[in-house]
Amino acid sequence: MQIRMFARMLILASALQLAAQTSMAEDYVPTEENLAAREWFRDARFGLFVHWGVYSLLGKGEWVMNNDKIALDEYEQLPGQFNPTEFDADAWCALAKSAGMRYITVTSKHHDGFAMFDSAHTDYDIVDATPFGRDPMKELADACARHGLKLFFYHSHLDWHHPDYFPRGKTGAHAGRPESGEWNDYLDFMDAQLTELLTNYGPIAGIWFDGWWDKPDADWRLDQTYGLIHRLQPAALVGNNHHGAPFPGEDFQMFERGLPGGDPFNKSAAVSETLPLEMCETINGSWGYNQTDGAHKTVEELIELLVRAAGSDANLLLNVGPKPDGSISGIQRLRLKKVGAWLDKYGDSIYGTRGGPVAPQSWGVTTSKGDTVYVHVFTRDKAVVLPGLTRGVAGARTWAGDPAEHASTDLGTVVTIPESADTGTHRIVMLTLDSR
Numbered sequence: 001m002q003i004r005m006f007a008r009m010l011i012l013a014s015a016l017q018l019a020a021q022t023s024m025a026e027d028y029v030p031t032e033e034n035l036a037a038r039e040w041f042r043d044a045r046f047g048l049f050v051h052w053g054v055y056s057l058l059g060k061g062e063w064v065m066n067n068d069k070i071a072l073d074e075y076e077q078l079p080g081q082f083n084p085t086e087f088d089a090d091a092w093c094a095l096a097k098s099a100g101m102r103y104i105t106v107t108s109k110h111h112d113g114f115a116m117f118d119s120a121h122t123d124y125d126i127v128d129a130t131p132f133g134r135d136p137m138k139e140l141a142d143a144c145a146r147h148g149l150k151l152f153f154y155h156s157h158l159d160w161h162h163p164d165y166f167p168r169g170k171t172g173a174h175a176g177r178p179e180s181g182e183w184n185d186y187l188d189f190m191d192a193q194l195t196e197l198l199t200n201y202g203p204i205a206g207i208w209f210d211g212w213w214d215k216p217d218a219d220w221r222l223d224q225t226y227g228l229i230h231r232l233q234p235a236a237l238v239g240n241n242h243h244g245a246p247f248p249g250e251d252f253q254m255f256e257r258g259l260p261g262g263d264p265f266n267k268s269a270a271v272s273e274t275l276p277l278e279m280c281e282t283i284n285g286s287w288g289y290n291q292t293d294g295a296h297k298t299v300e301e302l303i304e305l306l307v308r309a310a311g312s313d314a315n316l317l318l319n320v321g322p323k324p325d326g327s328i329s330g331i332q333r334l335r336l337k338k339v340g341a342w343l344d345k346y347g348d349s350i351y352g353t354r355g356g357p358v359a360p361q362s363w364g365v366t367t368s369k370g371d372t373v374y375v376h377v378f379t380r381d382k383a384v385v386l387p388g389l390t391r392g393v394a395g396a397r398t399w400a401g402d403p404a405e406h407a408s409t410d411l412g413t414v415v416t417i418p419e420s421a422d423t424g425t426h427r428i429v430m431l432t433l434d435s436r
Helices: 002-021 032-044 054-058 089-098 136-147 183-199 222-232 299-311 330-349
Strands: 046-050 103-109 150-156 206-210 237-240 253-256 277-282 314-320 364-369 372-377 383-386 393-398 406-409 412-416 427-433
Touching (some): 046 089, 136 150, 222 237, 299 364, 314 330, 330 372, 330 427, 393 406, 393 412
Parallel strands (some): 046 103, 277 314
Antiparallel strands (some): 383 412, 406 412
């Protein structure tokens, strides 16, 4: 125990030293590695979100501690029952690959404060507090490297467990923590755990923050935290689910359950014109495992989410909530594999594309790559109008190679949609634009 405490002190001191040396996020200039990572991220278009923790045991989602007003002395009994013997990092990665996904974002720590990795700064982690005794984040990082996937860590700013998360925010009021604490000590703890994630798990694609909104008026020292991340791994992308315009030091902008500009948590948030964009959504209605939630979206609905995200120049981060044993339900696996089967055929219209050049329309969206524009039509219209094309159309065809008629009019370019354009979920016509 003394050795472990000494190790904690050393790592904390190292984290504080690194943080003190970082430049202010307001002065952040991304490295060449970071800029390249942003382009990779935009090209990837599709990722797997995983919400998994000791809360999965209760089968009521990741907010169960707050929603059911569970006090710490009761909630702290869960780790002793958490033994996910069916967890298989390679199986998770194989599933993501079969779905056509290019990266995984996984909860390293959610709002309940329980670390799903081996942390020297607390015993409230999966290695020290559970009979499982293994580090799934390390196993997943190694598996992602084997499978050619990139790994992001979701990490909660908010912590319903830590005593120094004080003054309290909007949530976690029934945890039973003492009404005192040192806020900066909590922030030091958070930076120390982030240092572990960024030094013990190989190259990390980025950090996906959540929970800032619990205390929006607090001094979160984001400049120090963001600077620490960029110093330790310059290529790592920083994003924050604060439901607003990007803060200085952030590398991509995210939207929860809504397309850019349509985030239901903040529809007025300005959409960045320079940073990569990402929207996150669930397969059913829940993030963490919810045993009563059977409202799974259809394969067609999931593909439409992906296509509409790409048409808005955004990635789709699609969530699964593994069971307490670490396995992913059969219906969620099946949905993902069927999306992957569609991408095997039509992925060129998604991967490496950019949104536009036509803004999303009532009938669907467009994606583009070089001189090719993919027209994705979700209605049964026999023809659609593409307003605002600045280049002429040299040719139009379906995926099967059949020609599609097109004409320039005062309203825009009118394109007929042959029945052979059907992909099983919607119709696609490919336009070849005139050379510049």
